Amino acid sequence: xxxxxxxxxxxxxxxxxxxxxxxxxxxxxxxxxxxxxxxxxxxxxxxxxxxxxxxxxxxxxxxxxxxxxxxxxxxxxxxxxxxxxxxxxxxxxxxxxxxxxx
Numbered sequence: 001x002x003x004x005x006x007x008x009x010x011x012x013x014x015x016x017x018x019x020x021x022x023x024x025x026x027x028x029x030x031x032x033x034x035x036x037x038x039x040x041x042x043x044x045x046x047x048x049x050x051x052x053x054x055x056x057x058x059x060x061x062x063x064x065x066x067x068x069x070x071x072x073x074x075x076x077x078x079x080x081x082x083x084x085x086x087x088x089x090x091x092x093x094x095x096x097x098x099x100x101x102x
Contacts, residue, residue: 024041027089031060040058042083044056045076052064066091066095
């Protein structure tokens with residue numbers, strides 16, 4: 001996703017500790033309930049200690065969510081970046097790229 005100067009934004013460097021990045025993204029669906037401003041929370045999770053079990057999670061404010069797990073951090077980061085580029089996050093779009101209901 002390009003920034004205001006047209007350059008590609010990069011994710012912060014993640015080290016060998018378990019870390020996560022949370023970003024609110026717009027949705028045009030009800031995630032029972034949504035976060036403020038009609039958004040869902042999109043999380044990139046990096047399991048640094050074992051380097052296995054990375055994930056991307058998309059959740060409303062309560063019990064509606066979708067998840068994608070992989071042992072390949074680059075694959076998880078790529079899906080995270082893809083979602084950040086969408087105008088609206090929808091369950092159908094997430095299913096198309098391999099997410100499953102949580």
